[in-house]
Amino acid sequence: MFVRAIMGHGVIPFSLPPCQMNRTGDGHKMGVWAGGEIELTTHTKMIHDARVGRVDTPHLPVNAKGERFMCEGPMQGYLNNYVREYIHEAGGDAKAGNLYTIVDAKWQDQIAEWKAIDPEIDASNCKWFYEGNTIEEACAAMAADTESGAYELDAAAVQATVDCYNELCAKGSDDDFGKNPTFMRAIDTPPFIVVPHEFGMGLSAIIGGLLINADNQVLKADEHTPIDGLFAVGNVSGCFYGGVDYPMDVLGLSIGRAITGGYLAGKHVAAL
Ligand SMILES: Cc1cc2nc3c(=O)[nH]c(=O)nc-3n(C[C@H](O)[C@H](O)[C@H](O)COP(=O)(O)OP(=O)(O)OC[C@H]3O[C@@H](n4cnc5c(N)ncnc54)[C@H](O)[C@@H]3O)c2cc1C
Structure with missing residues (x-):
């Protein structure tokens, strides 16, 4: 029963x-x-996100293909719904469920500003991240860290996603996912940072x-x-x-x- x-x-x-x-x-x-x-x-x-890379903020996460996939907001409680589908599509390959938050040098100031609007916004658990003067460099730094998992992310795909996102930010309207314009901020100021999230722990x-x-x-x-x-x-x-x-x-x-x-x-x- x-x-x-x-x-x-x-x-x-x-x-x-x-x-x-x-x-x-x-x-x-x-x-x-x-x-x-x-x-x-x-x-x-x-x-849960296993890598202690938790960034529960309305920044830009991309999926393992480097694509944007959601209307970003405080989202830790929703990410696993996307992740399960990606893993399922990949025939059970847990790596297909990895997500990566992409931010630039302004991210901590943005969190402080947004937290005043929505106290749920939080990145206090973010302990794993990789920096570079370009998105390509940040992805390379992440891939080079064999100790933490050597996460591979197609830098060109991420760059295309960021370029598109930046255009929407400049326009002030998220025609793709309908995100709140308050949280639409261009990712354009180095260092660029990648925060990996791994849900494969189960x-x-x-x-x-x-x-x-x-x-x-x-x-x-x-x-x-x-x-x-x-x-x-x-x-x-x-x-x-x-x-x-x-x-x-x-x-x-x-x-x-x-x-x-x-x-x-x-x-x-x-x-x-
Ligand atoms: C790794 C880990 C980390 C966690 N971290 C946190 C955290 O940071 N913060 C937080 O709030 N919570 C955390 N939790 C969750 C929290 O520990 C549990 O939710 C909580 O202990 C559940 O208490 P419970 O009394 O409901 O169940 P349990 O503590 O599981 O108690 C159930 C009891 O029933 C007994 N039992 C089972 N079957 C039978 C049977 N047939 N006959 C007799 N007795 C039986 C078991 O032996 C056990 O003693 C964590 C849990 C884990 C596993």
Whole structure:
């Protein structure tokens, strides 16, 4: 029943290996066997950028072919949706899911300016990046770093993408993807910088769970009244994350939620 419920909603991500082994969903299954119900949506995926190159800003990311592919905004939670398709198209080759953010010398000032507009904008995790006086040099520096992965990116394709992007910036209108003009800034001032993102590490978890109420009592399927004496906290409980991917900008979210759920369940039991 559990498997059918999940697959029926088409949320099993393909082409990414599981990061956790031998996780058989016992808690979820026991909840369902006791009369509970798994939330129908959203079964938030946990697929992280592995290279600690996280740049959750409206700069320009390109795909592994050097092409622009999205309307950029704070986007960490959306990137994996594109990535999975690229890996799938490439027959499971995880490298096809690599993404690269392209910025120029002005990027940190831009982040400071944009953060005032949208506090979700964040690049505090960006620890891996490669610089050059041209885009070609920056790509070459990245490819030369065999220790970090020797990421190969077609510099000519990236240059063509940047030229096109710069034209749209000058025009003040993103005719290709409809990006907010506030975040359209030409990439024209050296040094040019490439930030690699690698999603090939796989799928950490799908965090959907049992329907519960505010006291963490498991709710009966269909009628949604509490099942006496049955509580679910942490990852076995549902209705929390609500997005297409796990938000990385709320530190300690999973652990904090698990502890808080336990506290609420305990408080309820203590008052009985
Ligand atoms: C590598 C890694 C890094 C993480 N980093 C962060 C982070 O930085 N911040 C953050 O907030 N969260 C992080 N998390 C997530 C966080 O650790 C988990 O979300 C949290 O621990 C989940 O708690 P839980 O109580 O729901 O489940 P668990 O901690 O998984 O507890 C479930 C328990 O049930 C037991 N169990 C399983 N099956 C049975 C059975 N049949 N019978 C009896 N017992 C059973 C298991 O042994 C386990 O003790 C990370 C997780 C991992 C793996």
